Amino acid sequence: MARIPLMPITDSMFLIGESREHPMHVGGLQLYTLPDGAGPDYLSQLYHSLVGAEETVQQLFRKRPRRPVGSLGQWSWSTDNQLDMEYHVRFSALPRPGRVRELLELVSRLHGSLLDRHRPLWEFSLIEGLEGNRFATYSKVHHALMDGVSSIILANRALSTDSTTMGMPPVWAVPPIEKAERNGQGGPLALLESLRGMTTDIAGVLPAVVKGAQTALREQASVLPFQAPRTIFNVQITGARRFAAQKWSLDRIKAVRKATGATLNDVVLAMCAGALRRYLLELDALPDRPLISMVPVSLRGKQKRSEASGNSVGAILVNLGTHLADPVERFTQITESAQVAKRSLAELSPLQILALSGLTMAPLAFAPIPGFVNLTPPPFNLIISNVPGAQKPLFWNGAELQGMYPLSIPYDGQALNITITSYAGALNFGLTGCRRNVPHLQRLLTHLEDSLAELEKAVG
């Protein structure tokens, strides 16, 4: 048994925590403008060039999980020498009229199905038929292979700021990030790195990890004036997904920040809070008490960095003030709550953060702990993450990236996740929900717009 290299716990926990109700992959939706002079066969040719280049696939995308005899059911990684490129790389199309609506419907479906564990844990879809001279890509990577932040970093690395660069490889052919560069990318990756060495029986460890993380958050919650109420988001989930995505100009959000003296993240949280209030009101499901959001924050450069844990990411609980009808009162509630929370910041161990997914934006299921959802009131109602992205326009073989939207992992008790990434002067919102428990998710997009407009009006 000693000779079988087991999978690090940070990988295997996502295989063990997975079930048909809880697919454990992150996704990315990218929209591109077709390059000048692209003919009707442009995408078909692109597809064939992608499928044909098996030899360029990096080792990371050749890894497949297996449970070798003698490992007592524990997972290990092996290399797939029979890579079936047509399985991993798919050519899809949208039905007419090919609006973003049809795109989101397709991507919702793609995000709701399990990856095949007999193969390397990724899929990529090239999508044609999007109106407005555009096309899209959807990629899906198992969390055991890569967390959400890493997948955003990798997606950015695969692109170029030069619109004339051709012959660019697809994302699975991009050389891996060197360790030095990883550290340069900051805490999250360095932190993951520190966990790579752990190999132990996650089934035994996980309840304690989650419990510890919750205790830390509860300590923080105890200084908040409110406890998180039960909402329609804090229930057991099913396997199907809804995804909604839209971008908002960074200038609009910065204008609100400037007028209020708040942080950019406060404005984003206020946008979400107003939208959630409208959404829940419409469903007649707004609780009397305000919703509490868990928000991952970077600790780099902050005084609270604990050398002992190597921890440079924290989590704060923010009172979203969803019980307040007045947008200014709500905004004040949010900024004050965020300030208080930062003072009593929950410092979590790397594994705790991974388990609660403040770091990874893709939460580990509480599911492995039977009855968890029913027995314990949630310490927070949803996770809202803001992941920095590229600021300059990016291109893929001359096709300009218009938007990049993260798809995350709902789990039991957390049926909705909001992840935002910045790109080229815009904030790109990706909303991933359990299809059963988060109805009409698209309406949240309208509510986000209305909520921002309301803030602009209130502070203008």
Place this chain on the structure above:
Amino acid sequence: MARIPLMPITDSMFLIGESREHPMHVGGLQLYTLPDGAGPDYLSQLYHSLVGAEETVQQLFRKRPRRPVGSLGQWSWSTDNQLDMEYHVRFSALPRPGRVRELLELVSRLHGSLLDRHRPLWEFSLIEGLEGNRFATYSKVHHALMDGVSSIILANRALSTDSTTMGMPPVWAVPPIEKAERNGQGGPLALLESLRGMTTDIAGVLPAVVKGAQTALREQASVLPFQAPRTIFNVQITGARRFAAQKWSLDRIKAVRKATGATLNDVVLAMCAGALRRYLLELDALPDRPLISMVPVSLRGKQKRSEASGNSVGAILVNLGTHLADPVERFTQITESAQVAKRSLAELSPLQILALSGLTMAPLAFAPIPGFVNLTPPPFNLIISNVPGAQKPLFWNGAELQGMYPLSIPYDGQALNITITSYAGALNFGLTGCRRNVPHLQRLLTHLEDSLAELEKAVG
């Protein structure tokens, strides 16, 4: 506990036998010609009318499985009062050039993903973008809800022989088959009926059932001159699927039958045998010994009908003569083998047949019996089923049905399934395989054509 109506064993066995490697649903692919005068929005409008008519959904398609508290983990059916039509009914499209090749790729993917157990166990996709002024539909129904034969019968019932009939309901709005009519449809459905009452713990019963069915087949096999060899089809399978489909004129097959005096089914088996030989030769995987096929046969009107079991369907093992290069020798081998097998026909109990799926065309997994594949040489190499369909051209709101292709269920030890259904002067072949273990499945279509041409030449 007595008050909870449990699911009949004939339903629940397919839920219990299901895993991510073994989805337990049957599928149907239908190709239609667009009706005269159909505008560019024809399919979009059709889609919206399908999605909008929730109230027409029959009770069968509202059933969802659940495991009530107090049932000790046993399954029961409940009614879904929150039917999400947009989840069940999907509008998809093919990428350019929209050939049958692109259609089969899409359908292969759709057939490889699990149905959501939190909802009624069916999906339907309307597919646009098929070249040649056509469109397609793919439907997917869990075997716990409906077996393959019933799904073909229902699909036929949903259509009309009149090209001018409009306002026709979709398949899920077709009233259920009356019991009298079911019996009129013959043995298979009456047989299923006789099993409906059984509610017992399948986990305890299944190994004995499968063992009994195998013993019966082995007794038959013992009179065959050959034992089934191991082939690439008789291995553990993965969750992804390949599907290939094509139709052949019944006139061509009848001409061979006439020239040889064999049965229609003999000619179909000979076509398959020649194709399998070519396919396996190409992969350098042809065994020295001939492949053995399990073939369901109807016993109605035959002397062997056993009143005790109510059994009117049997299974025969046919030596496919794949070791013989000469098509005439191979054909002779097949017809002789089929005649011998019919004399020592394996009479199986209803449950045994369901377990081996001679009846249902969708085999129950041997998977629940750990180690089965490795410990026991297979009694046969693949199942080849021929299910009678409609003989006259059928229409759906004026759109003519061009072909109807069944998608079946591969399982551990049976990585390839061939199911054929007749329609309007053609035999429609549906080949469903495990994507990992049955590579280049499309080539079998070419080989089927070559095999038929070879037979025509040999007997012409």
